[in-house]
Amino acid sequence: MSDEQAWDERYRESDRIWSGNPNEALVAEVADLPPGRALDLGCGEGADAVWLAKRGWQVTAVDISGVALERAAAHARDAGVTVTFERHDLTQTFPEGAYDLVSVQFLHSWQEFDREKVLRRAAESVAAGGVYLIEGHMDHGPFRHEGHQEGNHESNHEGHHEVRFPTPDEVITSLDLGAGWEVLTAEIHPRTQTGPDGAPAKRTDATVKLRRIP
Structure with a gap:
């Protein structure tokens, strides 16, 4: 099964997978830009x-799943806003252009996935003076016992691998950006999330926020 098929299957499990609300880290880090x-x-x-x-x-806005993109386009229409949606397997193709904000929120996968390569490629899309925001998990949170969480599956599922959650410093090192970048945020922080049983649960996430110096 290809990555695209796997993600399409994941989204077909329910009419809505996520909450419909923007990620907390995005709101906190971008609201003033x-x-x-x-x-x-x-x-x-x-x-x-x-x-x-x-x-x-x-x-x-980019995703590998056509199912997800159809829902996202409907969400944008309902909200009365215009968004350009593109389907990409980011390990193979990438949207063109330079951007004042590149946001990567919880880009983890339960299949083999060269996340570091994708993050380095994404950095190339940040315009001079632009912001690069990377948000990732530091643990599986309340979803571990289900064998998956937000797209991350445990290694005991056939064909899946154990997802590794790098620290902010590890993310920055792996980007290998060299000169010309400023680190604005590199921190690990707790977050409350609703678990599969409907009860609130604590988990830990990591924020990396960089600015490309003009």
Whole structure:
């Protein structure tokens, strides 16, 4: 099964996989930025893209799943905003252009996936003076016992591998950016999330926020 088929299957499990709300880290880190061109990688059902568009950003949103993109487009129409949606397997193809904001929220996969390569390629899309925001998990949170969480499956599932969650410093090192970048945020922080049983649960996430120096 290809990655695209696997993600399509994941999204078909329910009429809505995610909450429909923008990611907390995106709101916290981007709310004060002046709108410009934004690239949302791994956009899922489009909540982040719609939130950005409502704030005046010109948004290109990307996902590997055609099912997710159809839902995201419907979400944008319902919200009365314009978003450009593109389907990409980011290990193979990438949207064109330079962006004032590149947002990568929880880009993890339960199949073999060269995340570091994708993150390095995404950095190339940040315009001079632009912001690069990477949000990732540091643990499986309340979803471990189900064998999956937000797209991450445990290694005991056939064909799946154990997902590794790098620290902010490890993410920055792996980007190998060299000179010309400023680290604005590199931190690990707790977050409350609703678990599969409907009860609130604690988990830990990691934020990396960089700016490309003009």
